[in-house]
Amino acid sequence: MSNPITKITHNKPVFEDNDPQDELITLNIGPTHPATHGVFQNVVQIDGERIVSGVSTIGYIHRAFEKIAERRPFYQITPLTDRLNYCSSPINNMGWHMTVEKLLGIEIPKRVQYMRVIVMELARIADHIICNGILGVDTGAFSGFLYVMQEREFIYEIYEEICGARLTTNIGRIGGFERDFNEITFKKIEEFLERYPPVLREFEELFVRNRIFIERTAGVAAVTPEEALEYSWSGPILRATGVDYDVRVVSPYCSYEEFDFEVPVGTNGDVYDRFMVRNAEMWQSLSIIRQALDKIKKEPAGVFHADVPEFYLPPKEQVYNNMEALIYHFKIVMGEWETPQSEVYHSVEGANGELGFYLIHDGGRTPYRLHFRRPSFINYQMFAPMSAGMLISDAIINMSSLNVIAGELDA
Amino acid sequence: MDKLTNQYIIESLSEKFGEAVQIIGEPHGLLTLSTSAEQIIEVLTYLKNSESLRFNYLTDITGVHYPNQEKEFAVVYHLHNLFRNLRVRIKVFLDGTDLTISTVTNLWKGANWMERETYDFYGIIFDGHPDLRRILNMDDLEVFPMRKEHPLEDPNRVDKKDFYFGR
Amino acid sequence: MSKVTLAEAPPGVEGAGFFATTLDKAIGLARANSLWPLPFATSCCGIEFMATMGSTYDLARFGAERPSFSPRQADMLLVMGTIAKKMAPVLKQVYIQMAEPRWVIAVGACASSGGIFDTYSVLQGIDEIIPVDVYVPGCPPRPEAILDGVLKLQDIVKNESLNRRNTPEYKALLEKYGIETNNG
Numbered sequence: 001m002s003n004p005i006t007k008i009t010h011n012k013p014v015f016e017d018n019d020p021q022d023e024l025i026t027l028n029i030g031p032t033h034p035a036t037h038g039v040f041q042n043v044v045q046i047d048g049e050r051i052v053s054g055v056s057t058i059g060y061i062h063r064a065f066e067k068i069a070e071r072r073p074f075y076q077i078t079p080l081t082d083r084l085n086y087c088s089s090p091i092n093n094m095g096w097h098m099t100v101e102k103l104l105g106i107e108i109p110k111r112v113q114y115m116r117v118i119v120m121e122l123a124r125i126a127d128h129i130i131c132n133g134i135l136g137v138d139t140g141a142f143s144g145f146l147y148v149m150q151e152r153e154f155i156y157e158i159y160e161e162i163c164g165a166r167l168t169t170n171i172g173r174i175g176g177f178e179r180d181f182n183e184i185t186f187k188k189i190e191e192f193l194e195r196y197p198p199v200l201r202e203f204e205e206l207f208v209r210n211r212i213f214i215e216r217t218a219g220v221a222a223v224t225p226e227e228a229l230e231y232s233w234s235g236p237i238l239r240a241t242g243v244d245y246d247v248r249v250v251s252p253y254c255s256y257e258e259f260d261f262e263v264p265v266g267t268n269g270d271v272y273d274r275f276m277v278r279n280a281e282m283w284q285s286l287s288i289i290r291q292a293l294d295k296i297k298k299e300p301a302g303v304f305h306a307d308v309p310e311f312y313l314p315p316k317e318q319v320y321n322n323m324e325a326l327i328y329h330f331k332i333v334m335g336e337w338e339t340p341q342s343e344v345y346h347s348v349e350g351a352n353g354e355l356g357f358y359l360i361h362d363g364g365r366t367p368y369r370l371h372f373r374r375p376s377f378i379n380y381q382m383f384a385p386m387s388a389g390m391l392i393s394d395a396i397i398n399m400s401s402l403n404v405i406a407g408e409l410d411a
Numbered sequence: 412m413d414k415l416t417n418q419y420i421i422e423s424l425s426e427k428f429g430e431a432v433q434i435i436g437e438p439h440g441l442l443t444l445s446t447s448a449e450q451i452i453e454v455l456t457y458l459k460n461s462e463s464l465r466f467n468y469l470t471d472i473t474g475v476h477y478p479n480q481e482k483e484f485a486v487v488y489h490l491h492n493l494f495r496n497l498r499v500r501i502k503v504f505l506d507g508t509d510l511t512i513s514t515v516t517n518l519w520k521g522a523n524w525m526e527r528e529t530y531d532f533y534g535i536i537f538d539g540h541p542d543l544r545r546i547l548n549m550d551d552l553e554v555f556p557m558r559k560e561h562p563l564e565d566p567n568r569v570d571k572k573d574f575y576f577g578r
Numbered sequence: 579m580s581k582v583t584l585a586e587a588p589p590g591v592e593g594a595g596f597f598a599t600t601l602d603k604a605i606g607l608a609r610a611n612s613l614w615p616l617p618f619a620t621s622c623c624g625i626e627f628m629a630t631m632g633s634t635y636d637l638a639r640f641g642a643e644r645p646s647f648s649p650r651q652a653d654m655l656l657v658m659g660t661i662a663k664k665m666a667p668v669l670k671q672v673y674i675q676m677a678e679p680r681w682v683i684a685v686g687a688c689a690s691s692g693g694i695f696d697t698y699s700v701l702q703g704i705d706e707i708i709p710v711d712v713y714v715p716g717c718p719p720r721p722e723a724i725l726d727g728v729l730k731l732q733d734i735v736k737n738e739s740l741n742r743r744n745t746p747e748y749k750a751l752l753e754k755y756g757i758e759t760n761n762g
Contacts, residue, residue: 031668032618034647039620039665059547060665061620064697066532067556067563079694086622102439130625149632156629167626167718229493232469232521243493245468250496342438345489345500347470356471358489371473373489378471381524407621410547410662548699549664556698565698 024052027392031060035396037134038406042384049391054384058377058409065411069370073335074100074174075313077370082168084372085408088127088351089169090119090159095348098253099357100174101306103344108306111299112176113255114292118189119162119171120254120348121285121292125196126155127351128236128278131403135275136207138400139216144206151196158192161185175312176305186293193290200286204279214272221386221398223269231382235353235375237402240277241269247349258295259288271401310337335365350375352403376408415464415495417442423464427457435502445502448512451488454501455515458490466490466499469515472525474533478559483507484533488515505535514540532557585611588736602740609653609679610735611641613728616652618672620659623686623718627658635721640728649675654731658718660688661701673708674757678743681735683727684710687717709751 030041039060045052065084069077081092094116101108108116129152133145156166161184163171172178207213223233225241238245246263248256264280266273305312309328318325331337341363347356353375360369379402387395417437424432424444431450435443446454458466470489477483482504491498503512514537515522526537527546534555537543545552554561588607590599615637619627630637631645646652649672661669673682684704687693690713692702704710711734714727742748749759 031665032672038624059545059549059662060668061660061662062547062664062699063660063662063695064556064563064699068695068697071563083622086625130628146633149629150634153629153632153634166629166720168622229468230520232519232525245493250493343441343443343500344439345441345498354470356489358471358473358487360475369475371471371487373471377524377528378521381521561698563698564696565702568702570702 029392031057035138036399038404038409040380040399040404040406040409042387044387044392044395046392049393051387051390051392051395054387054395056380056384058380060410061406062410063407065372066370069367071366073333073365074367075332077367078172079168079170081372082170083407084374084411085127085350085352085355085376085405086167087130087405088123089167090123090171091127091348091350092355093169093171094120094254095346095350095355096357097172097174098348099344099346099359102346103342103359103361104174104308104311104339106175106306106308106311108176108254109299109303110255111296111303112305114296114299115177115181115304116172116254117256117259117292118289118296119159121288122155122158122189122192124285124351125282126152127403128282129155131352131400132203132207132275132278135217135271135397135400136213138397139213141206141210141213144203147199148203151192151199154188154192154195158185158188161188173305173313175308178313178315180302180304189289189293193286193293197286200279200282207275208279217271217275217397217401219268220271220394221390221401223382223386225269227382228269232378233353233382235350235379236277236281237269237274237379238353239264240266240273242267247347247354251347253346253348259291261288261291271397274401339363347373352376352405352408353379372411374408374411376404376406377411380404380409415492415497417497417499420464420497420499423461424454424457428454441498441500443500443502445504448503448505451486451501451503452513452515452518455488455490455518458499458501459518464492465494466492468493469519469521469525470498472515472522472529474529474535474557476533476558480504481506484510484535486512486529486535510534511536511538513538516540531555534558602738603736605740606736606738610732613640613642613654613681613732613735614644614646614652615642615654615656615728616646616649616672616676618655618657618669620661620665621688623658623689626718626721627656627685627724630721630724635725637725637728640725640732642728649673650677652676653680654728655680655682656685656724657682657689657704658685660693660695661704662699663701664699666701666707669704670707670755670757679735679738681711681731682708683712683714683731685714685724685727686719687715690715693717708755708757 024045024047027046028043030036031039041057042054044054065080068080078093078096081096082089084092129148133148136144159169160166163169223241225243228238228241242265244263244265249263261284264277266277313332314325314329319329343360345356345358347354355375356373358371359367362368420442421434431446432454433445435445458464468491470491473487475485484505486503488501514526526540529535530543531545531547532555585607588599588603590597617627629635684690689704692700712727712731714723716723752759
């Protein structure tokens, strides 16, 4: 691979034949190794501290998402998507809603789209906080992690205002949101935009010009753009190699084309660049949230879902008190709705790559087939081949910089 | 640069392959084609390497099971032209008796795990794949669980008695 | 005045210069307030555990300062997240590697019962393979709930008889799970 092994010369004792230092050791890392932050197993052959070859085994939390999805009506699949990449659940939720809306041809009001943008960008920040924080922990800087975790808690507070849950959010419905953002939500988002930048600046000052961090990460696991595309990489790690592929720009959804933001790219594709790309993306996300808040103010207040009663689950109090709502509720829940037989592929820019939903619908209550294009799964397959020639410690930080989430990897 | 259109792809492919590439439709603007297992490598190679098409990015490979069709299984490829931003979907329908298709790992290394996953779920054999093993499920699983005839729930469960559920 | 709060002393006899209580109680007190957790985090609940360990909630306040990633030096196994059937032997191995006394908390719906994943590939609750002391509900549980689970476990630890691990009932329990008990 692109990481050349620098030859280390040292004086070996002379052996006639079968030199014990020529032997390779097989080392099993995982599936519950603390350094891997999740259930990944890699069996590697090592020569001293250098990895010669490795094999990844995955599937340790395979939960059969795609099989479950064939048995669940559309609105019950949202909780499943929560548990794909659980560090940024709202992006998955919104991606799934948009897939179904694309299938059904639902037009979403602008205000709802901007609300979705806010939620998705908050989720992106929360995800990048974890990834960059953990990368700091793995390179020996625990304090940065503790600083930014406080802010992630604040994002969770905003989620709680929006939907009541912290991690597996299940935000929104097909057709919009289940309720409007309340006053406190907007106030908290404003507060977050105020308080996060200084923390992020402090966090990046800990790392960006930190000599220990640079020496641990710069040039480690460098990947060329050609290799990255060959392995179908996407997301920040692809952009770190210099390819400006971002689904938000390439195939805009949710009115992303109206927003003014940059797609940060790296040059070397190494761990340091991945860190920097994620860091820069957090700044872009903050700017996008600010723009979305301004745009929302110009839209008619109180709109939080599309006017599609035949697809949008009515609120419970209406179901109990309103004949029409009861009928629609019954139809949606029992799957007696008019839906087109079609196929749709929709992708969103998840926190670690292109998250795609390939939905085949035959008009029934449940999807005929639903396939998730999971960025973690596709990004991770390069890990074992690219580890060859690396030090074990470099392979560990390489793994944390790939930001592979076990739930998404194994589905 | 002119915009790459679905129409152009159709013309270009039918010129090169004639009847071997069929058009299924354009659901939601995504051109969907079908071809045969014999032709798939040539079609994908052409799509990837042809100067005018350049579908250089393999988005996804997956399988579908249609138990009511004559050709029961389908392998679905999603390709993406990153230069001019267009996607295309290619389906290969396979007979239930001969679930063999050539691997595309020589075209995209990233196809490796996607094909293993498809094998794991549907039992489709990718001929020439360097390491075709189960990837997500346990190695000793005897069935291919995503096929429609298999139940979702564990058939060996003992604690799920009907009377708890009013059945 | 120090801000450190001392653990409440167990009931005993106090006199000039001495305090007498049962050995059970004294050891239980020490154990309960210095539990070494082994986080066996597989999925979503692991992220909430991260928050529990983090600065806002801080599990260390309850004596679990040192997360032990080696099963040999841990006594509280926190199983967080879905345990697939592929993972089950690994979990059991980790449990067997822990030294007595050992306690298990099943954090979250998946570890307790399989949760929403009633599928062919997921173990329907870890109590099918190892004994569990405390179940924490939630999908995922909030950090407060995880802390509550740890506090509940502390109650169990405090009141556990020193002899419990040698009783025939305990041995029968482990043997039911196929775990050998010939450790003296």
